[in-house]
Amino acid sequence: MYGYVARQPIFSADKTVYGYELLFRDGELNSFPNIDADEATSKLLMQHHLLMGVESITDNKPAFINFSADTLLHRFPTSINPASTVIEILETVPATPELLAVCESLHSQGYKLALDDHDFDPKWDQFLPYITYVKIDVLQFNILQISRYLRRIADYPLVLLAEKVETAEQFEKLKMMGFHLFQGYLFARPEMLKQKQLSSSKANLLALITEASKIELDFELLAGICQRDVGLSYKLMRFVNNSQFAARQPISSLKLAMVSMGEPELKKFIALLALANLADGVQDDRLTLALVRARFCDLLAVQKRLSSNPPSAFLTGLFSNVHEIIEQPQQFMLEQLPLQTEIKQALLAQSGLLGKILQLTLAFERGDWERTISLEQQISGIAELADVYQDAVRWADNILTQS
Template sequence: MYGYIARQPIFAADKTVYGFELLFRDGEANSFPDIDADEATSKLLLQHHLLLGVESLTGNKPAFINFSADTLLHRFPTSINPASTVIEILETVPASPELLAVCQSLHSQGYKLALDDHDFDPKWDEFLPYITYVKIDVLQFNLLEISRYLRRIEGYKLVLLAEKVETAEQFEKLKMMGFVLFQGYLFARPEMMKQKQLSSNKANLLALIAEASKPELDFELLAGICQRDVGLSYKLLRFVNNSQFAARQPISSLKLAMVSMGEPELKKFIALLALANLADGKPDARLTVALVRARFCDLLAEQKHMSNNPPSAFLTGLFSNVHEIIEQPQPLMLEQLPLQTEIKQALLAQSGLLGQMLQLTLAFERGDWETTVNLEQQISGIAELAEVYQQAVRWADSILVS
């Protein structure tokens, strides 16, 4: 299943691409679906930002995204990178003290704001100190009306963006009036793109990987997420039961279950659960391979007395083939995942001790015994590889049992 998005380029005066406006679509017809603005924004961010980031859709140029009142006031996704995203405030958003406070806060955090389809109403004047871009529909107003407004706001440092530019004559006149960015059919129509789609639940799980990369976990946040999903709660308790920390004490709450596991074990659970859910609930041999690799690398790290938090060897094995499961190039995928640098280097170049462990895992997996012996000697301090691999297989099977 795929998510659809249209992107329309925004051009500078010299006709080079400055950025893109991203527009949610629900199919290949390249038309806006019959849903409200909040749902459109939410779907766009869930389906595209949380999987790989809007940067992958814009070639690292600014992404202009519409935000409605409810999204701005109550559900703004603070995981968005302020360096890559321009927050467009829709013309339908009511100007209010609450919205002004939000704009002030976002501005202080480094976010760039745009007034979309600006209507010249003086009620927006107090917002202008926090606004970077003013987008004006040049078909809605004549040039005299636009000129009068621009004189009124000339004291503010604003970037003027002309929307719906359709003729070369319009383009030249608007440049003379001070517009520096341009969008419209004169330059390009929205271009349809599609990307493998995640359900909101799956996107939520993938976002938890970011939580697992933090030095300290927010157990209240994680327990709250699990409590909203019966299947997730069950999997968590089963994982606790399968861990070395099982049966230390009776489990009376999900939070207690998490605390009893300890942060390294819990971080393993979060990562593998996110990965498992990317397989669309279908049997997938690649998922089994990922779990076996994860546990095999983890057991090797135990022999080497590595006790990283987060558990780097486990994550190296787990993410060794996730790009195949989500059908994305590995470098692009890793660019957007908050994994440690040493893990990324191990996955991309098989460098460092983690890279050697991954090489050993892959060699043992394919029965390349000459390479296996050489790597075993290079790493040193590891033994009983056949038994270790069997342990990894048994562990993976226990995790996949529904």
């Protein structure tokens, strides 16, 4: 399945692209789906921001995204980077004291807010101290109405954005009136983009993988991710309770079960379990390969006394082909994960000691014995590669059987 998003450029007065408004779509027809605004915003962020980042869609320019009442009141925008996103408050959102408090809070956290399709109603005046952009539909109001409103808000340092600009004459008049940004068919229509889409459960799994790669685990956050997926919670508890690292007595709390394992082993466990479930139970040779590589690299690192927290060699092997499983460019995938620099360098350039271990793993897989012997001598201290690899294969098979 694929996720669809339309992006419409927003231009500066000199006709250079300033940013993009992102619009959720449910197919290639480039039309808004028959769903409510909350669902549209949630799907847009889940399918595009959480997977690859809106920055990759907007060429690192600001992304203007519509937020409805519920998504604002539940502080959903705080899950995204304030440096890359402009929060557009839809004209249908009630101007309540609760919303005002949210806007004040978001503004204090560095988020930039925009009033979308602004209707000039005085009820919004109290929001203006927290607003950066005012978007005005220039087909909805005549020049006199717009001029009167601009005089009324002249004391606020607002960026004026003209929507639905369709003619060169409109563009010139609006520039003279003080508009800074412009959007409309005169410049460009929304452009359709599509990318591989993850289900919400797979997005949760990737979130777990991300957390497992951090130096310090946030157990509360891990528990929160699991709570969004009952099936995942059950599998994690079952695995942890059956693990040699878990306490011998029955464990009633997922958080306590995780703590009992110890962070290094828990990180390996979370990453491999999440990856093992990305294929939705369908056997995938790429998945098996990722697990074998993870265990093989980890065992080699143990022989070299390189065990660490996070388990760098394990994660290097595990992430060596995850980008193929989720069908995303490797560099884009790695940009979204807080992996150590050494791991990223090993994956992208096969550099450093981790890179050498990965090279040895790949050479052994291919049966390139001349290269294998050369790398083994460079690393030194590695013994009985065939036995180690068979151990890794048995381990991976066991993991896939349990998951």
